[in-house]
Amino acid sequence: MNNSNSFIKSILVLTVGGIILVLFLTVPNWFVSAATRLSPREIIQLRLDVFRTEGLLVGGSLLLAGLYLVYRRLRTIERHLEVQRDGQMAERISRAVEQLVSYKTEVQLGGIFTLERIARESAEDHWSVMEILTAYVRENAHWEGEANDSSRQPNGVFSGAPTGRDKGSRPSVAIQAILSVIGRRNWLEKEFEEGRLINLRKTNLEKLDLRGLNLAGANLRGVNLEGANLVEANLAGAFLGEANLRNANLTRANLQQAVLIDASLQGANLREANLQGAQLTGAHLEKAFLVDAKVDFTNFLGASLERAHLGGVSLRRTNLNNAILNRAKYDYETEFPEWIDRELREQLNMQLAQ
Structure with a gap:
């Protein structure tokens, strides 16, 4: 398939090149044949002027074509870099979430602050990070009021993570850190424009x-x-x-x-x-x-x-x-x-x- 496409492109390039060459050689003759009252010196000068004009036109066309090809190449590179970046960002988020559900507080904090950096650096990933953090709080610091059974274990996407509070205890250090990150987040105007709302309902x-x-x-x-x-x-x-x-x-x-x-x-x-x-x-x-x-x-x-x-x-x-x-x-x-x-x-x- 690739060989077939390359062959077709080669034929098109040769065809266009041939047409340009024919025009380059024949157009001066059209001008000369129309100029019946010119002297031989004036005819030579006319030919030179036409060739010069054709050269400028061809050169300009080649320059524009070159610029277009460069633009296409840059766009391809840009798309490739975007794909690479998206993959790297997804990997960073995945590693940070793994840290977030760790049983070690210091590892959890590392994951939380990594997610904060990602949210600050990337407007595209900002809201995804906020949803991850708020979901963690809802699952691990759930609150059903004074009649709540505080021995309830979390479930859902963060199953197996340490709870945000044990029976009779305050929310964990991780919960405090997450609330601090949420409270000082940026991209607030983007959230407002998109109708995004922080959801911490029924949390302790x-x-x-x-x-x-x-x-x-x-x-x-x-x-x-x-x-x-x-x-x-x-x-x-x-x-x-x-x-x-x-x-x-x-x-x-x-x-x-x-x-x-x-x-x-x-x-x-x-x-x-x-x-x-x-x-x-x-x-x-x-x-x-x-x-x-x-x-x-x-x-x-x-x-x-x-x-x-x-x-x-x-x-x-x-x-x-x-x-x-x-x-x-x-x-x-x-x-x-x-x-x-x-x-x-x-x-x-x-x-x-x-």
């Missing part, structure tokens, strides 16, 4: 250090973040329905437009947190610390704010219908909607902090 992230990490828009439904450090974390637009955030530190965290329906935030520190537009319908915020928090257009419908600290908070543009405010604490800078007057505050035993 108890007491993890998640300071300043970017989990905007993440699916964190039913996640256990009890006692977690989320200072200045970006959780804007995240789905935290039914999440456990008891005693979590959310100081200056961004929770704009976040969904926290039926979430547990008892004792959580939300000082200076941005809760604008957040949905907290039915949420539990007993004894939560909301001093100087931004709650414009926040929905506290049916939420419990019993004994919550509301110093410096403006509640004028907040939905507090059916909210429980018994014994909540406020100060002189707290702004209430008109219907929560002094008399109602006294009926609810709300306390003015001195």
Whole structure:
């Protein structure tokens, strides 16, 4: 087959070359035969001019053909290099995943940080790496709430790997490292454009250090973040329905437009947190610390704010219908909607902090 193709190409090249040669030799005669009033010297000069023009045309054509062939060759080399690179990248990812499921913490960490490098270097492989890491967390730090059987063993693609938490223990060092990698990932605009969302639903992230990490828009439904450090974390637009955030530190965290329906935030520190537009319908915020928090257009419908600290908070543009405010604490800078007057505050035993 290759010999046949080579023969056909040779015939085509010879045919085209022959046509060009014939034209090169005959075209000058056409011009000369048309020029009947020229002297012999002028005819010779005309022939030379035509030959020169033909030479330029042929040379230019050959140059263009050469450039095209070079371009084709470069494209072939580029495709070959891409195939090589894809193969090498797939091999790197495969080796890193093997490290990730190791029983040795130091080997796991090596695999995690190798995957992070791959995700940073390659926009094409970025999301694949994020899916590998989040799948590992979901399988090895699974959480079904307080009734969860913590002796449950992981299954699925990472079967045989060490669990992210043992009975009564905190998530492992590997889980902490993975969350740090996810929280500082790049290519965020590409994720947004493609509608990609980090999925960590129903995972146990108890007491993890998640300071300043970017989990905007993440699916964190039913996640256990009890006692977690989320200072200045970006959780804007995240789905935290039914999440456990008891005693979590959310100081200056961004929770704009976040969904926290039926979430547990008892004792959580939300000082200076941005809760604008957040949905907290039915949420539990007993004894939560909301001093100087931004709650414009926040929905506290049916939420419990019993004994919550509301110093410096403006509640004028907040939905507090059916909210429980018994014994909540406020100060002189707290702004209430008109219907929560002094008399109602006294009926609810709300306390003015001195």
